[in-house]
Amino acid sequence: xxxxxxxxxxxxxxxxxxxxxxxxxxxxxxxxxxxxxxxxxxxxxxxxxxxxxxxxxxxxxxxxxxxxxxxxxxxxxxxxxxxxxxxxxxxxxxxxxxxxxxxxxxxxxxxxxxxxxxxxxxxxxxxxxxxxxxxxxxxxxxxxxxxxxxxxxxxxxxxxxxxxxxxxxxxxxxxxxxxxxxxxxxxxxxxxxxxxxxxxxxxxxxxxxxxxxxxxxxxxxxxxxxxxxxxxxxxxxxxxxxxxxxxxxxxxxxxxxxxxxxxxxxxxxxxxxxxxxxxxxxxxxxxxxxxxx
Numbered sequence: 001x002x003x004x005x006x007x008x009x010x011x012x013x014x015x016x017x018x019x020x021x022x023x024x025x026x027x028x029x030x031x032x033x034x035x036x037x038x039x040x041x042x043x044x045x046x047x048x049x050x051x052x053x054x055x056x057x058x059x060x061x062x063x064x065x066x067x068x069x070x071x072x073x074x075x076x077x078x079x080x081x082x083x084x085x086x087x088x089x090x091x092x093x094x095x096x097x098x099x100x101x102x103x104x105x106x107x108x109x110x111x112x113x114x115x116x117x118x119x120x121x122x123x124x125x126x127x128x129x130x131x132x133x134x135x136x137x138x139x140x141x142x143x144x145x146x147x148x149x150x151x152x153x154x155x156x157x158x159x160x161x162x163x164x165x166x167x168x169x170x171x172x173x174x175x176x177x178x179x180x181x182x183x184x185x186x187x188x189x190x191x192x193x194x195x196x197x198x199x200x201x202x203x204x205x206x207x208x209x210x211x212x213x214x215x216x217x218x219x220x221x222x223x224x225x226x227x228x229x230x231x232x233x234x235x236x237x238x239x240x241x242x243x244x245x246x247x248x249x250x251x252x253x254x255x256x257x258x259x260x261x262x263x264x265x266x267x268x269x270x271x272x273x274x275x276x277x278x279x280x281x282x283x284x285x286x287x288x289x290x291x292x293x
Contacts, residue, residue: 026150140157174204185242196258219249
């Protein structure tokens with residue numbers, strides 16, 4: 001039976017790129033040291049290191065370490081909660097939307113919410129100058145370790161929120177990869193406007209998100225107590241989604257914050273792909289906006 005990856009021509013190529021990050025390619029640590037450190041991350045269960053006052057007011061996946069995407073390190077393999085979606089999502093933007101090239105040399109990419117770095121490693125292997133941000137410290141630390149272990153020079157990791165990126169990055173990026181994040185943020189308009197400001201003219205925002213299957217301009221509030229799977233005992237519940245928009249709502253929000261040439265994909269299993277371009281700097285209605293930019 002044909003799978004989604006079968007129709008994506010670049011999928012196999014991306015598989016070869018991620019294979020650069022195997023233990024036979026380690027630079028600054030031994031195979032034994034590397035496996036020991038990865039096991040240390042996998043055994044992490046610590047809410048205090050994230051700077052919060054209580055365990056109850058954090059996401060399970062922020063308290064207990066879970067690997068993000070599947071990764072074959074050669075000597076051992078890790079199964080990630082996101083499976084091979086890093087390969088599928090990037091391939092979709094290459095093959096179906098034709099907004100990315102497999103060669104990203106001299107391009108700057110912001111990877112928002114990089115988790116354990118599956119997409120960041122791929123973008124770095126494709127030649128881009130990658131800035132990866134992750135608000136969960138344990139995951140940012142893990143990607144920082146991968147950078148060190150494989151001696152990756154074109155990858156910067158910041159343990160921060162999109163909301164905290166300063167003016168130094170305004171007009172800086174050719175692409176911003178915003179996958180699996182939009183519905184997790186408390187202020188969609190502000191997040192999208194910040195992304196608009198961070199992009200260069202003619203830069204692109206690449207969105208993959210949950211979406212409501214509706215033709216109407218609706219948005220649904222989920223809140224922090226609605227979970228889809230997992231258990232509290234295992235600290236592996238998925239959820240903690242704030243708002244989920246319909247395609248019409250997402251299109252309007254992108255337009256309102258300044259984006260043009262907005263291309264929407266079809267909703268498949270409650271997910272949607274979208275590409276939006278910043279053609280040039282444009283002002284927006286900033287009444288009520290936290291940051292007046």
